[in-house]
Amino acid sequence: MQENIIIAAPKTHLTWQQQLSMAIRDPQALCERLGLGSDWLAGAQLGHKLFEVCVPEAYLNRIAYADINDPLLRQVMPLGEEALTPHGYVVDPLEEAEHRPAKGLIHKYANRVLLIASPSCAINCRYCFRRHFPYSDNSPSRAQWQEALDYIRSDTSIHEAILSGGDPLAASDRQLAWLVEQLESIPHLKRLRIHTRLPVVIPDRVDDVLLAWLGKTRLQTVMVLHINHANEIDQPVVDACARLKHAGVTLLNQSVLLKGVNDCVPTLAALSERLFEAGILPYYLHVFDPVQGAAHFDVPDEAAQALVKQLLDHLPGFLMPRLVREIPGKASKTPL
Numbered sequence: 001m002q003e004n005i006i007i008a009a010p011k012t013h014l015t016w017q018q019q020l021s022m023a024i025r026d027p028q029a030l031c032e033r034l035g036l037g038s039d040w041l042a043g044a045q046l047g048h049k050l051f052e053v054c055v056p057e058a059y060l061n062r063i064a065y066a067d068i069n070d071p072l073l074r075q076v077m078p079l080g081e082e083a084l085t086p087h088g089y090v091v092d093p094l095e096e097a098e099h100r101p102a103k104g105l106i107h108k109y110a111n112r113v114l115l116i117a118s119p120s121c122a123i124n125c126r127y128c129f130r131r132h133f134p135y136s137d138n139s140p141s142r143a144q145w146q147e148a149l150d151y152i153r154s155d156t157s158i159h160e161a162i163l164s165g166g167d168p169l170a171a172s173d174r175q176l177a178w179l180v181e182q183l184e185s186i187p188h189l190k191r192l193r194i195h196t197r198l199p200v201v202i203p204d205r206v207d208d209v210l211l212a213w214l215g216k217t218r219l220q221t222v223m224v225l226h227i228n229h230a231n232e233i234d235q236p237v238v239d240a241c242a243r244l245k246h247a248g249v250t251l252l253n254q255s256v257l258l259k260g261v262n263d264c265v266p267t268l269a270a271l272s273e274r275l276f277e278a279g280i281l282p283y284y285l286h287v288f289d290p291v292q293g294a295a296h297f298d299v300p301d302e303a304a305q306a307l308v309k310q311l312l313d314h315l316p317g318f319l320m321p322r323l324v325r326e327i328p329g330k331a332s333k334t335p336l
């Protein structure tokens, strides 16, 4: 068991659950809140029909007013382009349906499994490769988790459990603490990895209740955050990261290379610098997975490789994220 000092989360008047329940979920409200003209509304409504809008206030606060090109807005603003269906952009780009041996469990890579710990997110990112994922078929109850847990128990080659989603931290702490307790009881599991965007979207998610169960697990805990632009890291995010680090959590980041958001060298360099200031190590820079509805974010591989080559001139090696593509059927991510 790790003995770690836990820094108490600051008290604010709204809990993370209240902030989540008050998130903007209507395209008109989003346009009005951000001062976007009515020209954008029809496209926003069309995109919203395909994948609902969801943006909490804590994230909206970091978006510039009346600027359709704001890099954070581009990640959450539904557009008419989402209705286009160009060849090669599909609903399950990573072919995850092939790798589900138990409800809520994906086993694609050797030594590690992924658990869909929550079907929902605190924000709906327009480029999400799971925007069409059948969450309703993959949201196990406690009794149904037994099948996934038995699967992990029976395979001693599995050393790492990855909590994913949706966003796993959108689940209640009671549910997560229970699941982690079950995982801890499997002797061959060594590590717990949590892939989440919630500490970035609503930093108050990193509260004392979360830190209490995270800080006492015997599993080495790694949190892989998902941050695509330096503007996403404001002071509340920095404070949340400090609390996680004091609870013994290793912080890494994975970004997606997105056209119009972060596809230029100064932006990527600023992101790595800002991540490190917040105590997070850049880990992966993913090229976009070709999901239907988000082709307008795609950056061609050659352009991605050229960007990363130039980025080497601006950053020390330890701040360079690895440029990777996930190829269905491969035993690990493929470096580009």
Ligand code: SF4
Pocket (backbone or CB within 6 Å): 120, 121, 122, 123, 124, 125, 127, 128, 129, 130, 165, 166, 167, 197, 226
């Ligand atoms: S938080 Fe992650 S899983 Fe949720 S919509 Fe965004 S990219 Fe997808």
